[in-house]
Amino acid sequence: MVAEPTTALSTPVRVTGLDGILLAGERWEGERRPALLFAHGFGQTRHAWAGSARALAAQGFSALTFDARGHGESERVPRGDYHMEQFVSDLLAVASVATPEGGPRPVVVGASMGGLLALVAAGEAEGPCPFSALVLVDITPRWETRGVERILGFMRAHPNGFASYDEAASAIEAYLPQRRERKTEDQLKPLLRQGGDGRLRWHWDPALLDGLVEESERYQPRLFAAAARVQVPVLLLSGARSDVVSSHTVEEFLRLVPHARHVSLADATHMVAGDANDAFTREIAAFMQTLQATPPKHYDDVTR
Template identity: 60%
Template sequence: MSPRQTPTMYRETFRAPDGVPLAMERCGAPDAPVLLFAHGFGQTRQAWRGAATALARAGWQCVSFDARGHGESGRVAGGAYHLWQFIDDLRALAGAQPDPPVLVGASMGGLIGIAVAGDTTRPAAFSALALVDITPRWEAAGVARILAFMRAHPDGFTDYEHAAQAIAAYLPHRAGRSSETRLRKLLLRGADGRLRWHWDPALLDVVEHEGKAHQQALLEATGNIRIPTLLLSGAASDVVSERTVDEFMRLLPQAVHVRVAGATHMLAGDANDAFVAALGGFLGTLPRASTAAAY
């Protein structure tokens, strides 16, 4: 594919093991090695669009999806979400690829990736792992700030400008406001005419309670990982810190750590070019990267 050619995005639906439909898309050559992107809590596959486009041009097949309860994917009846459901979804998606993919997981997607990659009772699901601003132990204050923002507007927004103001206050380091075009992918209009986030509010209980309950298991899983691993952290993140990075590197000393200047927890959104360059450099070291170009 020409470096200037825009890869075509193909929309698909993947059925989770329990039947929940997961919206997904892929771009890049169908016979190229696969990068499987798992987004963070409250995001959608759109979070990876810029990176996926760039890496597809570099010779990778990029597959991204909306986690259950997010975006265009199905919701769980009664809001009965559990961490194991997300783990099963990711393992099934990886298993549906021609060969074990490289997983790129941000925040929640990275934690689920750790759980899958560190499960020694099953065959390896991934060929490599890239974690985007997440470690198995996280800074509670940073997570509390995220949850506070997500709970701040239970009645939604009157219009897109109202939502853009809320995002600007939450992410003051970013220049400009989110456009209505972008916000249309993040908000759903209810029967009352108000705009609400695309994710199921019941998911907040999973993040707040199950994440902490599984933290010890995630620490143990990290030590069991035997595939090439990259940790990308935002220099200005309040979720990942020197303390949590140091602990991660003690648990997995063979991992590579890259700190991205000027980026917060929303690393790919803050510094997509730097993110793609760092990820591309890591991908270029992998054996199966011989069939794809180093970025």
């Protein structure tokens, strides 16, 4: 849930998703292709990727970050009727504008929910895969229920919002004790909305916690089937201290996708990009370099 603000290196993008829902994004220009398409996790926004997108753009990589429907500045679904299919369709819509016409398909970097959506879109494609490669950030088709329940517990913990940014910062500080810096008001502004009662509430639509969360459990068989069909290069980046992904779920995933490479970042929890942003960004850049050559048929499991 914690984010860094964007900078002048990015320009606003608006993409029309399924049913005309407008999705807010940022384009980070670079000369190198394929472009990176960042898909955030449940309850996050595009700002979660700003540090990495900025650093990768400085290295010449083009990138696109966006808010999923019901999150951040993207539009909410009327009557709160959210379904996973909507999010998959939106991801494909954003992918279609991530690179210039005729350019190589983007590399999707998907955290948690974003990674699951990318797996479905890639594994169920009727024609060529819409992505040239996948980076899954601390997510596998099977996840540890206790870790997910901890996340949802935090998301449900403050239905009445906060009286001040300082109060919100304290809540995040308690939720993410591994973070060294307390969030400032400027860093929190993209994450909160002020209601008519003057209180600050998270940027995401509370209706997301209803049907969409329950629906995700039923998606697991579909996710396994989709993963087994993925043929493009895959990098799984996990947090060694994650309570959502475990050695068991990683091993299971690598049996499903034997050509995938796994890197575990020692200092990261489930919030990989926020906990170890420099290491995370280095791994993304290194993976992009490997795509310039013919990918090997199998990658070794790596811990860093």
